[in-house]
Amino acid sequence: MKSTLKAALLGVAFSGVSTLAMAQRDYQSYAQLTTRLQRLSSKYSKLVSLTTIGKTATGKEIWMLTMGRDNAVNKPAIVIAAGLEGTQLATTELAMQMAEQMLEAAVLQDSVRELLQTKTFYILPNLNPDASEQYHEKLRWERLGNAQPIDDDRDGRMFEDPFEDLNKDGLITMMRVKNPTGTYRPSSEDPRVMVKADVSKGEKGEYLLFTEGLDNDKDGKWNEDPEGGVMFNRNFTFDYPYFQEGAGEHPISERETKAFADFMYEAKNVFAVFLFGPANTLTEPLKYDRAKATKRIISGPLEKDAAVNDQISKLYNSTTQLKNAPKVGPSSGDVLQWAYFHYGRFSYSTPGWWTPKIIPAKDTTGGKTPQSPSDNEDVNFLLWAEANEVMGTFVNWKSFKHPDFPDQEVEIGGLAPYVKQTPPVRMLGPIAQKHFQFFSAFAKWMPSLQIVNVSSEKVAGGLTRITADVYNQGSLPTHSEIGDKSRWVQKVKVTLKLSENQKIVSGNKIQLSNAVAGGDKFQVSWLVNGKGYVTLEAQSPTAGKQIKEVYLR
Structure with missing residues (x-):
């Protein structure tokens, strides 16, 4: 009886009857997603907060979960954004399931709880809700544009x-x-x-x-x-596709794209941006191309950043074990390129889920x-x-x-x-778990500043020479190479803080450094006149902060 029913259902599925009731898909509408987010933030109120970065033309909130909520803006952060394209509902579900798994694990596992104490995760599960809502309408068609008439x-x-x-x-x-x-x-x-x-x-x-x-x-x-109007993933400033379908009247013309860009430019602690979107730069990293990287308008990853992309790709492949990923590169006006070339952060993209490669059985019977x-x-x-x-x-x-x-x-x-x-939502749980493992491993690789080898030496004239090394004990650079070319990305800053009876004789009070590679260091030095203690502070929004007191000889 069971096999007969199974055969009947398959017969319906592949005979042209594509009734939505048979579709085995239980993706959530905007209203259902909103309720789910509210319940999640209420259940784990000590670990996560729910805010909105803006509204769409139809009044839908663009929701953001901030995980690791205590002191969130002062901790190095990762942005995980989904729903860039209205047809990719699986990306929203992946982001949600991953957030749920991470919060559940934080209650049970010290390592995950400690991760949220030292890092911030900004999760935006659906950046294009007006487009994705077409999936739930009476007439279903693949909508990419928002609700802005164009x-x-x-x-x-x-x-x-x-x-x-x-x-x-x-x-x-x-x-x-x-x-x-x-x-x-x-x-x-x-x-x-x-x-x-x-x-x-x-x-x-x-x-x-x-x-x-x-x-x-x-x-x-x-x-x-x-x-349907403008496509979220074609409305950004880098390589903007002027006068092309879905691109909008001008870059960042839409409520959704402006809200996202405004939030990102305010969030100086963002170390890397990960997108669940159409492009794939995680299983297949972008390669360094000298011709593109040395043009007046840079159009390819810089050499050090390409090496990091390769490093992260290996981590992604080893932790997720996902095979036969599609080879899809960046596209004009997309978030991926904007986040790297104009926002100056490490930026990566993966579809998250794709159709597995099927090798049919070679059945020669009959x-x-x-x-x-x-x-x-x-x-x-x-x-x-x-x-x-x-x-x-x-x-x-x-x-x-x-x-x-x-x-x-x-x-x-x-x-x-x-x-x-x-795909049926039931299939996404294991994929979300693999991505949770990847992001946990990535976060442990992130840069972390330490002040080491501090010395305080008495010299002629009653002065004290202070030297110290600022060490990046993480596996990744403190920020991207392209960030050093951007005036927006804050460099590593070392500050010597004095009291009233102290004075710097040699050396700048504030010393800046370009990106410090993982496992690398740089030295700072001052000559100081005075007695007592001074405070040495090394900090970067994307690599953390450490403070040490030094006694003047």
Whole structure:
């Protein structure tokens, strides 16, 4: 009976019935996420606080969890941001589950509790809530833009060519139109999947491919101006994509992006920014490119920062053990590049979850042809979905009489919206745990300033020579190399504090240093006139502070 029911459900899942009730996905709406955050901050009120950095055009709060709340602004911090793109709901869930696991562990484990006493974690689970909320609407389509109206096709009208649910299934999928000038053909691996015909291999296209809908404004384009405005991850200042779809009228034009940038520029204690987003610079680190790094406008990581990226990538791969990650680089106007080039911090990105590579069993029973692993992203996803009984992933192609193509064969179908980036939530717990382990290990690697080898020597004229080494006992630099080129990132500062009867004869009261590598040190020295004690303070917002008293001889 059990196997019969299982077979029936799979039959529904892969026969074109993509009802949302069968979708096995329980991602939370904005209201549900808000309640979850409030309960979490109430339950662990001594460890975490919940604040908002701003509001969207529809009044939704952009929530932030501050973990390690006591003296949070004065401790070195890590930013973990998710929900950069409205289709990546799994990133929000990963960030939430990871926060929950960390707080639960802090109650039970001294090591995690001590971690939150020395470091601050700023977790922003959804930076683009107006876009992600489309997942929960009656009509589901993959929305990237926020709720700010914008004229994407610049014809003086807004939202005049939206998506239409022609087959009334509640989903916006694709239309394929049989046409001799088409550039697409069914995949030989899975005929449900449409692929570009490779003319260099003698392949011929059979279909034109469009998103489901009508050409409302009769301009020969379909759904080019749907509801939805600016994309959060295209609205930042570095390599801003002027006049491109979803980029906005100008950099940081949106409530969401301005709120995030304002918070970040105020948070001088942020050591590194980690993004759960489309780019992947953790399993595959960015490489040093001298040509890019030495241009007037730097467009590639500096040499020391690239070496750190490689170091962090090895840590990420060893702690998460995640395989076959997608190779996706930075994109124009994204948060990843802004956080590095303009904010001056170490900046990394990972999708967090991606479709695992499936190697199908080579079943030759009944005369079947042995299947081979697929490099096609959609084919691999469908193989994975079937192997893991993930339902509601595909709408089978069905004929439709389309008014825009009266004499042509038109079919509607394809992958259901969001499915490739929203695995069943139950699968994300182990992934969140691996990322919790990574961030815990990363935090232990962070820089920590120590004042060592302090000496106080009496010299001629009743003076005292004070020397000391400022040592970075962490494994990572006190800040990024590009931070040294930025006037915003604060350098390592060493201050000699005196009382009224004391005077510095030689040496600056405040001495600054560029980034100090992990395990490295630099020396400071003064000649002081007077008696009693002086105070030596070494501090950096991103590497902590230490104070020592020194007796004048």
